[in-house]
Amino acid sequence: MTAETPLLEIASLIEEAGGRDLHACMQCGTCTGVCPWPLVETFSPRRVFREMSLGLEGWEAEAVWRCVTCRACVQRCPRGLDITGIMQSARTVLQQSGAAPRGLTVPLASLRTQGNPWEGDRTDRID
Known part of the structure; x- marks a missing residue:
């Protein structure tokens, strides 16, 4: 190989x-x-x-x-x-494969879990 x-x-x-x-x-x-x-x-x-x-x-x-x-x-x-x-x-x-640039990892994970790139629940951003 x-x-x-x-x-x-x-x-x-x-x-x-x-x-x-x-x-x-x-x-x-x-x-x-x-x-x-x-x-x-x-x-x-x-x-x-x-x-x-x-x-x-x-x-x-x-x-x-x-x-x-x-x-x-x-x-x-x-x-x-x-x-x-x-x-x-x-x-x-x-x-x-886990090779996304570090600056995109958090927003991408947040998109999957929260439906937005800004870490946290949508209702929390209203305050």
Whole structure:
């Protein structure tokens, strides 16, 4: 078993979680060209897809959480891939494996238990 095997297994889990188009990306870079996020910080959806599909280390760090799901990439993708859907599937897999960024762990847990991201019961926030 190599160090790459678990990451390739995660790529398979992403596909099973709804990211079926992961390996269909032809790496044209159109998604990166229309993505608004690189105006703020370095981010390349194309690179994230490449790293995910090859099972390379590092893609899971913060990259999939930077996608704002504006769907500009989906509208321009020459293959019609649901890029935001794949990013959301990757987030789901990472969250289920306990690899969500620390700043999201508490709000996500609160959403599950309280129905809101603000820790605590809704009625307590009224006071």
